[in-house]
Amino acid sequence: MVPVLELDNLRVQLGRREILKGLSCRLGVSEGGGRAIGLLGPNGAGKSTLIQTMLGFHAPLSGTAKLFGFDCHRQPKEVRARLGYMPENDSFIANMTAVAFLRMMGELSGMPRGAALEKAHETLFHVGLGEARYRQLGTYSLGMKQMAKLAQAIIHGPELVILDEPTNGLDPAARLRMLTLIHEIKATHKMNVLLCSHLLHDVEETCDEVLILKDGRIVHHANLEEERRSNRRFVELELGGVTTGFAAALGTLGAAGVDEGEGRWRVVLPADIEIGALWRLAAERHLQVRKLTYRRDTLEEIFLKAVGHIRATPGDATKPPPLPVSPEEVTHGRL
Amino acid sequence: MAVYKRGYQRYEGPRTGTWDRLMVLPRFSWGQLMSQRLVIAVLIGAAFWPLLCGIFIYIANHIELLAGFGQGFQKFLAVDGSFFKTFMIVQSTFAIGLAAMTGPGLIAPDLTNNALPLYFSRPMSRWEYVLARMIVLAGMLSAITWIPGLLIFGMQVGMAGGDWFSKYWNLGLAVFLGFAMLVILASLVALASSAWVKWRVVAGALVLGFFFVLAGAAQMMNSIFRDSAGSLLNPLYLLGRLWAAMMGIDSPDESEPGLWACASALIGFCALMIVVLERKLRPVEVVK
Numbered sequence: 013m014v015p016v017l018e019l020d021n022l023r024v025q026l027g028r029r030e031i032l033k034g035l036s037c038r039l040g041v042s043e044g045g046g047r048a049i050g051l052l053g054p055n056g057a058g059k060s061t062l063i064q065t066m067l068g069f070h071a072p073l074s075g076t077a078k079l080f081g082f083d084c085h086r087q088p089k090e091v092r093a094r095l096g097y098m099p100e101n102d103s104f105i106a107n108m109t110a111v112a113f114l115r116m117m118g119e120l121s122g123m124p125r126g127a128a129l130e131k132a133h134e135t136l137f138h139v140g141l142g143e144a145r146y147r148q149l150g151t152y153s154l155g156m157k158q159m160a161k162l163a164q165a166i167i168h169g170p171e172l173v174i175l176d177e178p179t180n181g182l183d184p185a186a187r188l189r190m191l192t193l194i195h196e197i198k199a200t201h202k203m204n205v206l207l208c209s210h211l212l213h214d215v216e217e218t219c220d221e222v223l224i225l226k227d228g229r230i231v232h233h234a235n236l237e238e239e240r241r242s243n244r245r246f247v248e249l250e251l252g253g254v255t256t257g258f259a260a261a262l263g264t265l266g267a268a269g270v271d272e273g274e275g276r277w278r279v280v281l282p283a284d285i286e287i288g289a290l291w292r293l294a295a296e297r298h299l300q301v302r303k304l305t306y307r308r309d310t311l312e313e314i315f316l317k318a319v320g321h322i323r324a325t326p327g328d329a330t331k332p333p334p335l336p337v338s339p340e341e342v343t344h345g346r347l
Numbered sequence: 348m349a350v351y352k353r354g355y356q357r358y359e360g361p362r363t364g365t366w367d368r369l370m371v372l373p374r375f376s377w378g379q380l381m382s383q384r385l386v387i388a389v390l391i392g393a394a395f396w397p398l399l400c401g402i403f404i405y406i407a408n409h410i411e412l413l414a415g416f417g418q419g420f421q422k423f424l425a426v427d428g429s430f431f432k433t434f435m436i437v438q439s440t441f442a443i444g445l446a447a448m449t450g451p452g453l454i455a456p457d458l459t460n461n462a463l464p465l466y467f468s469r470p471m472s473r474w475e476y477v478l479a480r481m482i483v484l485a486g487m488l489s490a491i492t493w494i495p496g497l498l499i500f501g502m503q504v505g506m507a508g509g510d511w512f513s514k515y516w517n518l519g520l521a522v523f524l525g526f527a528m529l530v531i532l533a534s535l536v537a538l539a540s541s542a543w544v545k546w547r548v549v550a551g552a553l554v555l556g557f558f559f560v561l562a563g564a565a566q567m568m569n570s571i572f573r574d575s576a577g578s579l580l581n582p583l584y585l586l587g588r589l590w591a592a593m594m595g596i597d598s599p600d601e602s603e604p605g606l607w608a609c610a611s612a613l614i615g616f617c618a619l620m621i622v623v624l625e626r627k628l629r630p631v632e633v634v635k
Contacts, residue, residue, distance in 0.1 A: 105457070
């Protein structure tokens with residue numbers, strides 16, 4: 013099965029700086045399209061460079077980037093014919109009406125004149141700009157420009173839509189509308205989506221898998237669908253009393269826990285252990301359970317772990333880069 | 348069904364070919380240019396000189412109308428290389444003015460509005476984009492250069508007959524090739540200026556400066572160094588020499604640059620403009 017995006021030891025250098033340092037992965041492997049891939053990373057991680065390399069704007073130093081099996085550098089036209097791109101910054105032609113702009117973009121993507129005009133109207137209504145479609149783009153508000161950029165990315169029905177920070181500068185209602193549209197693009201119209209965003213919640217709501225970059229390297233690739241399906245239970249505990257040895261006791265259950273200080277613990281229970289076992293363990297050790305909540309591993313946590321901003325939860329499927337560990341911390345049951 | 352009731356459906360119909368896609372930008376650009384009154388005015392103004400030349404040819408070929416005039420006047424009415432060179436010089440002034448007026452509006456707005464990533468994320472290369480923009484200018488300039496030039500040549504052939512054609516057939520070729528050189532150079536200069544400065548007014552001034560200020564600078568160099576090598580920096584001189592050579596009326600001084608040097612200098616100018624376009628027309632700016 014041909015993946016949407018396949019990177020093979022991709023290295024990209026801009027000037028003297030190596031931005032992407034040997035990326036390898038296969039993303040969006042599924043039948044029938046409609047996969048959404050999130051691209052995350054701190055500023056300067058290489059997200060935009062990766063997108064621009066996929067668009068054929070940068071030549072790789074070595075390795076390959078393939079979209080739908082086509083080499084982004086050697087077969088740029090085949091690649092570009094299959095994708096729509098919504099850039100992060102303002103990109104439009106100020107003195108054109110939205111209809112004329114979309115029609116031109118549709119024709120540039122290979123649509124016949126009549127079909128491009130028809131789709132321009134359809135798409136503008138779809139993104140909520142129907143009433144403003146004869147206004148010049150230069151007069152649009154920021155939110156309207158974002159919608160117009162989305163419209164030009166989907167007018168020709170591409171197989172992959174690359175969205176770079178689509179919710180930037182949108183008010184809550186417009187942001188919700190944008191996320192709904194992205195979801196529709198994926199679920200209803202069966203287009204694949206590559207979403208690059210700093211807003212983890214947006215990615216979590218819309219994406220099936222996520223790729224996290226840091227310093228030009230892939231630090232994590234998570235299948236959010238599987239994460240959502242997983243039956244691992246994450247429990248947050250707040251205990252009163254002396255908790256020394258509690259980590260070891262959790263180990264006897266097959267569970268793992270992290271002491272976050274002041275009696276707060278994060279625990280991962282194996283699938284076959286009931287929550288009652290935790291109550292019994294606390295009772296045996298004369299610990300007071302002040303708070304017990306179930307909690308799933310959020311994308312924010314996955315992200316922060318991946319970029320090394322918080323410690324890993326033991327037993328977690330995600331494998332963050334190793335953090336410096338002192339013997340003292342190990343003694344306290346921390347990783 | 349009304350479009351607002353229909354809803355969005357993913358397009359899965361046929362796709363057009365490379366040539367159709369290439370002509371999209373020129374079609375839209377021509378549409379926009381033709382909606383400008385000033386452009387229309389220049390196009391109309393540029394039609395007057397060919398009209399006068401047509402009248403001139405008509406009179407020159409109806410010798411019975413000139414029976415009362417002297418021999419000198421009849422010689423003045425000869426339709427030969429000098430006549431066509433004069434025609435080309437006048438029309439080239441209009442062409443340069445039109446290029447300065449319309450060229451900067453082709454690329455500068457795309458750069459100002461950061462629209463290049465939108466073009467280059469579609470099946471269109473940077474050189475196809477340049478070619479599309481050149482087609483816009485070439486189309487506009489052709490309408491006032493080689494097309495009326497060939498019409499006048501054809502009119503003369505029709506009126507003067509086969510003898511005149513067998514003697515002056517090279518003039519038709521010279522008109523076409525000479526104007527083609529001008530169109531290519533003017534288009535490249537206009538596009539490069541537009542890509543270089545982004546500001547339309549300044550880009551237009553640069554185009555005029557390239558043709559007219561450089562001519563003055565070349566003349567100044569010649570005067571200072573008491574040489575004529577500075578003429579190689581004068582694009583109008585270069586074009587004029589090549590046109591004259593193709594028409595068989597080139598009679599330079601011994602000190603003037605040779606034809607090959609003129610041709611090389613012209614090619615050098617074109618290459619310089621292509622380098623500017625190559626450096627400036629990038630979908631993303633890389634900070635090194």
